[in-house]
Every structure is written in C-alpha cells, then in structure tokens.
Amino acid sequence: MTQTMEGRQSAQDARSSDEEPILKARSLSRSFQGFKAVDDLSLDLHEGEIMGLIGPNGAGKTTMFNMLAGSLLPTSGTIHLKGQDISREGAEKRLRRGLGRTFQIPRPFPEMTVLENVLCGAQGQSGEKAISAFFRPARSRRDEALALEKARHLTDFLMLSHLENEKARVLSGGQRKLLELARILMADPKVILLDEPAAGVNPTLLQDIMARIVTLNEQGVTILLIEHNMDMVARLCSRVMVMALGQKLAEGAPDVVIRDPEVVRAYLGDAA
Amino acid sequence: MTLQPLMDGLVNGSIIGLGAIGVTLTYSILRFANFAHGELLSWGAYLALTVSAALGALLPGLGTPIGPFSFGWSVPIAMIASMFLTGLVALTVDWLLFGRLRNAGSAQIILVMSSFGAALALRNLLEFIYTSSPAYFTTALQISRPVLPGLRATPDQLLVLVLAVVMVVAVHLLLTRSAAGRSMRAVSENPALASLAGIDTRAVIRMVWMLGAALAAVGGIMSGVVVQIRPTMGLDLLLPLFAASILGGIGSVPGAMLAGLMVGLAEAFTVQIIGAEWRAAVSFVILVAMLLLRPQGIFGKAAA
Amino acid sequence: MIDLLSYGAFFLTMALTYAVICLGLNLQWGQTGLFNVGVAGFVAVGAYVSSILTTPAIDGRLGGFDLPIVIGWLGGGLGAGFLCFLLGALTLRLRSDYLAIATFGAAVVIQLALLNLEGITGGPFGIGFIPRPFGTLAEQPGLFAAANLAVLIVLVLVCYLALQHLTRSPWGRVLRALREDEEAAKALGKDPVTYRLQAFAIGGFVMGLGGAAQAHFIGFIAPDNYLPTLTFQVWTMLIVGGSGNMRGAILGAILVWAIWALSGSLVASVFPPDQQARAASLQIVLIGVALCLVLLLRPYGILGEAGTLRAPLRRALRRTPNSLSEGQKTNV
Structure with a gap:
C-alpha cells in the first residue's frame, strides 16, 4: 500500500x-x-x-x-x-x-515457448536481420545472449520462470497477461x-x-x-x-x- | 499511323471488359482473385460451339448466315444457352470447391490457390474433350468494310461492340436499379452487416456466379467469332482480365469495362508500334504501373 | 543392372533439382504464407542466367561467358532472388493476392522474353551445350551419373541446412511470430513487410538455384521447359509433402516426380501416339482435381508428421476471409 x-x-x-x-x-x-x-x-x-x-x-x-x-x-x-x-x-x-x-x-504466439515469446520483444537485435541470422557474427550472438539474460530476468520478475520452456498456448489467462507484460517490457x-x-x-x-x-x-x-x-x-x-x-x-x-x-x-x- | 488498331483494340477490349466484370464482382463480393475466371470464357465458347453445332446438325437452316454476319441463327441461340450453361459450370465449381472452403472458414489465399487448381483442371478437361487444335463457329470468310477513313471493320466486329455496350448497360442497370443488385452491393460493402440486415448471402453468391459466368460466356463467344476458339484462350486472357479489374478499381463494373477497353487499346497499339510478340506483356506493364501509382484503381475509392 | 542403376540415379538427380525449387517455395509459402504463382518464371531466370554465364562464347547471342559453374549457379540464384525482391516490394504492402497476380504476370512476361529476346536467350530454341558438373567423366556413364547425383545431394543438403539454420535464428523467430499473430508482432516493433520481402527474396534465390542446377544437369534449356505446368508441379510437390515442413518439401518433390514420371510413361505405353496429347491433358486434370481435394480435405499435406511449424500455419489459414480483410483495412 x-x-x-x-x-x-x-x-x-x-x-x-x-x-x-x-x-x-x-x-x-x-x-x-x-x-x-x-x-x-x-x-x-x-x-x-x-x-x-x-x-x-x-x-x-x-x-x-x-x-x-x-x-x-x-x-x-x-x-x-x-x-x-x-x-x-x-x-x-x-x-x-x-x-x-x-x-x-x-x-x-501460441506455438512458441514462453521464453521465445519474450525474446520477440527485444529491439535492435542484430540476429533479426536475415544476413546476420545467416552468418551469425559475434555481435548477433552477443545480442542474443544479452536478450536471453534480460528475458530470463523478466520472466523471473513476472513469475513465469518455471514455465519458460512451455508453449504459450498452455498458459492460463492470468499467465498470458503476465507474458504480454514481459514481452512488451523486453522492448524497454x-x-x-x-x-x-x-x-x-x-x-x-x-x-x-x-x-x-x-x-x-x-x-x-x-x-x-x-x-x-x-x-x-x-x-x-x-x-x-x-x-x-x-x-x-x-x-x-x-x-x-x-x-x-x-x-x-x-x-x-x-x-x- | 493508321486508325486500324483502334477497331482491333475496342473489339478485344470489349471481350476483356466483359471478363473483367466477372473478376471484379467475384473479387469484391467473394473476396478472392479467381484464377479460374479465364476458363469460364473458354467454357462459354466451347459450350456455345457444341450447342451451335448440334443445332446446325438438327436444323441446317439455322446455319445460313444472318444478313452481313458470318454466322447463322444457331450462334445467338447457342449464346443464350451457353450463358446459362456456363453459369451452371461456375455454380458447380462453387458447390464442389469454393463453397466448401468458404464454409470451412479457409483464408482468402487458400481460395486463390484452389482457383488455380480448378483452372488447370477445367482447362485441361477442355483440351481432353476438344483437343488443342483451334475451332471456329463458321468457316465463312468476312470482308472488312471501311467505317471511317482509315478504319475498317467486319460486321462481326461491329456487332461485338454493340453487344458489349448492351451487356454493360444491362448489368449496370441490374446492379443499380434492382433489389438483387442492391443486395449484391450491400454484401460487397460489408458482408457481416448485410447478413444482419437479412440479405440472403447465398442467393447473392449464386447471382455473382451466374452473372460473372454469363458475361464470361459472351466474351468467350465474341472472341470465338472474331478470332478462334482454343482451350488456352482463357489462360491467355487471364492477365488482361486481372489488369483491367485492378485498373478499373476492384468492385466497379463500369470501371472494369472502361479499363478493359483501355487494356485492349493498349495491346492493339503495342502490336502496331512494337510488335505482336510483346502483346501479352502490355497487361503486366499496366498492372505494375497501377500497383506503383494508384493501387486502388482509376475508378476505385481511396482506401479508408 | 548398370542401366537400371544409372536410370535410378538420373531419376533421383532430376527429383532433387525439384526438391531445391520446392525448398525455396516452402520458405515463401510454408514459412511465410506468400502465394507465388510464377514459380516457373523464377526457375527459368535461374536457369538462363546460369547458362549465359557458363556456356562458351557463341555468335549472335549474349555471352556465354564461360565462367565456372558455381558462379553461374550463384548468379542464377541472385537473378531470381532480385526479381522476387522487386515483385515483393511492389505488392507486399497491398492486398495479399496482388502478389499472386503479379507473380503470375511476371511468369507470363518472362516466358515472352525467353521467346523473343533471341539475342539474350536464344529464342525458341533456347541454349544448348550447358556445361555439366564433372563433364570430364561423361565417358563413363555410371560414374558420371553417380557424380551428378552426389552434387545434387550435396546441394539439397546445403539448402536444407541453410534454411533450417535461418528459420531457427532470431530472424526465423520473427517470421514465425508474424505468422502466428501479425498484429501482436507489430505491437512488438516487427515490420511485417520487411520480413516477408526478405523471405520472398531468399525463397526466390533458392528457386533460381534449383533452376540453375536443373539446367546444368539436363544440358540444354528452352522456353517450353518453363510453362505454367512447372509452377503447378512444384506446388503439388509442396502441398503433398506438407507445407511448412522442410523435409516434407524434399520428400514431396521426390514422390510427386516419381508419380509424374511413372504416369507419363504409362500414358506413353497405353495410349496410341495420336491420343497421347489428350491423355496427357487428362493427367493434368486429375492432378488439378487432386490439388483441390488436398486443399479441401488435408490442407496441411498428406505426408509429414506433426512438424512444429504446421500448427501455426493451420491457425493462420483458418482465419476467415472477413477477418482478414478487416485486418487489412486497419493496416492501410
């Protein structure tokens, strides 16, 4: 209060x-x-x-x-x-x-895992460009690692850690609300x-x-x-x-x- | 520079316009680009050919040319029959294929894809039944006469133009003045609202097919009378049909007809100036230009 | 025995060239939901570009530049990919079926260009003497067939692994997100047009590569090889294999090519020569009907187990046309 x-x-x-x-x-x-x-x-x-x-x-x-x-x-x-x-x-x-x-x-995104859902919120990810997705330069691997760390932090903050590898479609209504929040917070x-x-x-x-x-x-x-x-x-x-x-x-x-x-x-x- | 391409362009443009009306109606009311629409023109032509040949065999008097034209009464009678029969073909395909996909709630693109499969089946069925060699309504030769200085036309060509005008005016009146036409336009504007307002969507869909197919049949028969009948005629006309319906603005009947005439004229002048081998590219150029500059078409409303 | 083996190798090599094309189409349709009706045109561009780059110089025609085959293949892929990029850039912002119409038109125009630009394409007679990989082995048919097959197996594997690599990257994740829920993906800052355009162009590259490989395997090409029937064959392969599923695309290519080849030789042996054209058209009727039946009954492929990518495609495709058009209205 x-x-x-x-x-x-x-x-x-x-x-x-x-x-x-x-x-x-x-x-x-x-x-x-x-x-x-x-x-x-x-x-x-x-x-x-x-x-x-x-x-x-x-x-x-x-x-x-x-x-x-x-x-x-x-x-x-x-x-x-x-x-x-x-x-x-x-x-x-x-x-x-x-x-x-x-x-x-x-x-x-129902067929993606909770973690993948959250990762989708990341902005300016170099691995989301087709060319670097293909060659995976150090920068995009670093971006992905940082994004993963942040996503884990957010799932933790929003009490979704234990579900991170579940498909989003199995979540309850309340958990979906939290996932949406996590996903958008990923974008700062x-x-x-x-x-x-x-x-x-x-x-x-x-x-x-x-x-x-x-x-x-x-x-x-x-x-x-x-x-x-x-x-x-x-x-x-x-x-x-x-x-x-x-x-x-x-x-x-x-x-x-x-x-x-x-x-x-x-x-x-x-x-x- | 002669005026002759003007006549060829108007004749061919009328055929394209009649086909494009069907494409634009299916697109705006059933909401998919029907790749099988060209086949309705071919089917219309072949069905009329069959009926006309049967009539000619039964009552040889019907084969004698009427006045200045190349064909006898068997062809106009066959045209009426073919308009109806082609409508039945379209309804059958809708019943077997499109209707089922609609009911299953399939995405628009699945309908497009299935129309592509239907087109192949319909076209090759014609080729199987009638073989790929060209056919003609009559073998009578027609001599073109001067209409204006530098402009010659056969009586058949002039008849095609008159018939096209009559058909377009009739369709336009049907859509704007009759109750059936008003329900069609209502469904095109907003299907959900229209069905809430008590409009029988299924009756509207039947109307769309009958109307589109009947016009396609007339177009196909015209093409058969002034050129020839081949199983691939519909495939060859498909790109011009799409170009005209987009150029005219999806959903606009007068737009489709005018755009059809424009595509026909553009083709005719390209043949005259550049060469006949590039004719088929004209529609693509028009299509690309439209998509770049004004995707809603000349007569279409700007997207809301 | 040797004959049978080399026929088998020949058959499989041909089927694998289709598998490459099919993988390209799978990226466009199965992974991204873009309907390409001009497959034959893009395959033709790949084949012609590669042939012009690699054939020995000839009078009266552009090229050949006598370049190494690998350069030709890359060039063919890039040519087709660039064309897809242009068409995508033109239509992907508009209604979803404008892309279909535009690709259809492009295939028509490409066919015209092949026929009429004799100075570049050799006109109706096409291009011959296209160098074949391991051409020096041509004296020993068995070894030559095996070497060709090996090249194609490697090519299919490379394409498969590269595409798999791509779809499992963050880029592929965005592509999946867009397909599962476009509105939500946009709210997360993903621009659908950019990603579709990229997928369409990359798919076109793979298709062009397949076309190039096919040209070098057959040794001569002509406009007649690239009629709309080809588009239709590749589509049937993908639909049968199960769209969205890479392995399904490869399997579908081999299976449909087998059915096609077998029914073709059946037609040739059962029907008298003057009736063969008619019988061949009946063959296409039946396959057209089969395509429609698959769309009606098993829209997600006959083969292929529960590929993870197919369920979302199914959902994406179940959206009613109305909700689709509603969605489009809000975008413009």
Missing part, C-alpha cells in the same frame, strides 16, 4: 509541472461504417504518471488505445509522442519510438498502454500485477491503463479520464471522478 502511495505521489509531481506531455492526443475521432466509436477526444499523458482510462463497455476505450498504439489509424486528429507527430505511423514504428501496448485479450518502452491488465486474473495474482506496475512506474515508465476494477484504478492512478459513447465525460482524481453524478449515471445507465 505504501508503494502505491509513492506511485501516486511521483505522478502528482509530474502533473504539476508545465512541461509538454509525453503523449498528446488532439481531437481524435474514429468511425466504423458511420458509427463514431471515438468522437473528438483529446488526452494528455504526462511523463512519470499512471493515468486511468475508464468507462462503461462500448465507450470506445479500446478504439482509443488502438489509435494511440498505432493498430488503428484515426479518421481525424493528431497524436504526438515526445513532441513528435506519430499520427500516421504504424504500431511497429511507435514501439521503436518507445510507445508499447498490451492487448485486452492477450495475444501470445517509455510509455506503456495497458489494456485491462487485471481482467480474469485471480486476486493473489492481481496484487502481484499491481505491485509490478508500481515498480515499473518507479523505474520511470509512464503508464496509461484501461481497467474496470475501480479499486485497482483508485490505488494505482493519480488521474483518470472517463469515457462514454466515444466522448470524454469527466477527468480528474479517481476518488472525485467516481462520485461525479454524470459518471454514475453513465455506468448505471449502461447496466440498466
């Missing part, structure tokens, strides 16, 4: 500064065959914070994520990362700039978009995942989090944005926002 408080505190500092947000989205819209999933939405993510993105099902959170991560191009609007316009870049380029994401439903992203990291995870594992997220944040990683578990949001995030029907409903400190009558209506309305 103290860890969480620290996490919130450091994020508060980041927010109070006037510096340019690390991730800045302006007037993003995306429609699917006439249906506006996200409608003119802007978002600032400040370096060092953990921000929550919440809202009822169908609010457009995942569409927003896909646009920020580059899996989906916006119909209109712009996205800047560290001041650079990345609006038209694909997911692979954004990752190389330090913006990573996980998927709501984990997408491990500066900003991570986490799509429901706790969905379908048992309570013990949930505490562990939360502790890992806090540790990451302390190490300087900025995090944007989609989550339905309000307790988790309240404990991790310094700031939340509430979305409904593709638009911003409210933004602010979690405990304030959750009591906002409009937000309550949006949630109850969705339930009714």
